Amino acid sequence: MQGQTGGTEVPRLIEKLKARDAVIGIFGLGYVGQPLALRYALLGYKVLGFDIDAEKVDQLNAGHSHIEHIDDADIAAANAAGMECSTDFSRASEADALILCVPTPLNKYREPDLSYVISTIDSVVPYLRAGQVVSLESTTYPGTTEEELLPRVTSGGLAIGEEIFLVYSPEREDPGNANFTTNTIPKVVGGHTPACLEVGRVLYGQAIDRIVPVTSTKAAEMTKLLENIHRAVNIGLVNEMKIVADRMGIDIFEVIDAAATKPFGFTAYYPGPGLGGHCIPIDPFYLTWKAREYGLHTRFIELSGEINRAMPEYVVSKVVKSLNERRKSLMGSKVLVLGIAYKKNVDDMRESPSVEVMELLRNAGAEVAYSDPHVPIFPKMREHKFDLSSVALTPEAVAGFDVVVLTTDHAKFDYDMIRANAQVIIDSRGVYRIPAKNIVKA
Incomplete structure (x- = not known):
C-alpha cells in the first residue's frame, strides 16, 4: 500500500537500521544475494529473501545451499537467526530495505537485458510504502536507476528523498576468493538525493566494513563498469599477446x-x-x-x-x-x-x-x-x-x-x-x- 506521511522518513529509517530493527529484503538469492542475506541475518536483522525459483527457496528454507562455497551450516544459522525465503513478492511491504540482486545478462544481440530488474521492481511497486529504501546492486549502464527505477518507485506519489529512498550500490562478490568476504570488500554507494545517500550509507555501513560514497547513482553505476572494463581490456591485450607470442615460439x-x-x-x-x-x-x-x-x-x-x-x-x-x-x-x-x-x-x-x-x-x-x-x-x-x-x-x-x-x-x-x-x-x-x-x- 502506498500513501503519504508528510515530512521526512530519514531519521526514523536510519534509527531502525542502526538499531537492527529494520527488515532487510533481498531479491535474487544467487551468488550475490545469498551472501548478503547471510551477512545481515547473522548481524541480527530480520531477513526476507525473495526468488522466483521455488525449488531454490525451498532448499534455503530447509537449510541447504545450492552454492558450493556457502556451507549448509551457514544457511541453517541464518535461518535460526530469523532468515526466511519466499516466492511471494507481496511480502515486500514487510521490508524496510529492498535490495535487488537479480541478473542483468545480454540478449542475443549483445544488448542489455534489464527484464529481471524491471520485472522485480514492477512486482514490488504495489507494495512500496513510506519509510523504505530501494537499492539496486545489479550491474548495469549509467542512468538505469534514474531512468528505470525512479519513475516506478515514485509512481504512487511517494516523495523521493523524504518518504522513500533510492540507492545504487554495485555488487563486488568474487565467488571462491578466500581472501575477501562480503563485509571486507569496500562498498560503493550512490544515492539519488543526499538523503538517499545518507540512508544508503547507513544501510550498508552496518554490514560492510568500509563504505565508499559517490555523488550520484550514475557515478556508482559507472564505477562498477570501469572496474570490469579495466579487467576485460587488459585480458584482451594479454590474449592478443598470447597469439603473437605463440606464433613467434615464445611462452x-x-x-x-x-x-x-x-x-x-x-x-x-x-x-x-x-x-x-x-x-x-x-x-x-x-x-x-x-x-x-x-x-x-x-x-x-x-x-x-x-x-x-x-x-x-x-x-x-x-x-x-x-x-x-x-x-x-x-x-x-x-x-x-x-x-x-x-x-x-x-x-x-x-x-x-x-x-x-x-x-x-x-x-x-x-x-x-x-x-x-x-x-x-x-x-x-x-x-x-x-x-x-x-x-x-x-x-x-x-x-x-x-x-x-x-x-x-x-x-x-x-x-x-x-x-x-x-x-x-x-x-x-x-x-x-x-x-x-x-x-x-x-
Whole structure:
C-alpha cells in the first residue's frame, strides 16, 4: 500500500537500521544475494529473501545451499537467526530495505537485458510504502536507476528523498576468493538525493566494513563498469599477446611472470580460453550500448571484446592442429574438457568459456566429455545444453581420450597424473610450464 506521511522518513529509517530493527529484503538469492542475506541475518536483522525459483527457496528454507562455497551450516544459522525465503513478492511491504540482486545478462544481440530488474521492481511497486529504501546492486549502464527505477518507485506519489529512498550500490562478490568476504570488500554507494545517500550509507555501513560514497547513482553505476572494463581490456591485450607470442615460439606465461617482477607500472594479467563469470564478459557491452545514445563509439572496449570472444575458437584451432599432426580428425575424436566452471575452484558456470569450447567441439563432430570436481552434473543453462556428468579422472580414463583440453585450472586436478597419461593436452591456462611432447599451449 502506498500513501503519504508528510515530512521526512530519514531519521526514523536510519534509527531502525542502526538499531537492527529494520527488515532487510533481498531479491535474487544467487551468488550475490545469498551472501548478503547471510551477512545481515547473522548481524541480527530480520531477513526476507525473495526468488522466483521455488525449488531454490525451498532448499534455503530447509537449510541447504545450492552454492558450493556457502556451507549448509551457514544457511541453517541464518535461518535460526530469523532468515526466511519466499516466492511471494507481496511480502515486500514487510521490508524496510529492498535490495535487488537479480541478473542483468545480454540478449542475443549483445544488448542489455534489464527484464529481471524491471520485472522485480514492477512486482514490488504495489507494495512500496513510506519509510523504505530501494537499492539496486545489479550491474548495469549509467542512468538505469534514474531512468528505470525512479519513475516506478515514485509512481504512487511517494516523495523521493523524504518518504522513500533510492540507492545504487554495485555488487563486488568474487565467488571462491578466500581472501575477501562480503563485509571486507569496500562498498560503493550512490544515492539519488543526499538523503538517499545518507540512508544508503547507513544501510550498508552496518554490514560492510568500509563504505565508499559517490555523488550520484550514475557515478556508482559507472564505477562498477570501469572496474570490469579495466579487467576485460587488459585480458584482451594479454590474449592478443598470447597469439603473437605463440606464433613467434615464445611462452607468454614465462614473459608475464618475468614482467611481473617489475615493482611498479605493471600488473600481471593472464590469458585463457575466453572470459567467464557474470561481469567481465557482459559489463563492457552495457557501456558500449549506452555510449551510442551520446553519439560515441567505444572502439577500444569493443576491440577487446572481439579478441576475448574469439578465444574459444582459438583453443579449438589448437585441438584441430594437434590432431592433424597425429593424423587424426576432430570428427569422431574423443575429447575431454577439464574444468567447466568459469574460474578455478568454484562451481559457478555463468558465461563459462569452457562451455563454448565444448559446443564448438561437439558441432565439429567430436565426442565430448568433461571432468570438473565442482560440477558433478552439467547444470541447466539458458543457452547451453549437455546431457553429461563429470568423468572420474583415472590413468585409464585419461589415456582413453584423443585430446585433453584444460580450460579451468582447478586445484583438485592431479596434473602430474594427467600429464603422464594424456595423449595430448591443450593447456589454455599455463598450468604446464615445463615443455613436453604431449603439451600444447593454447
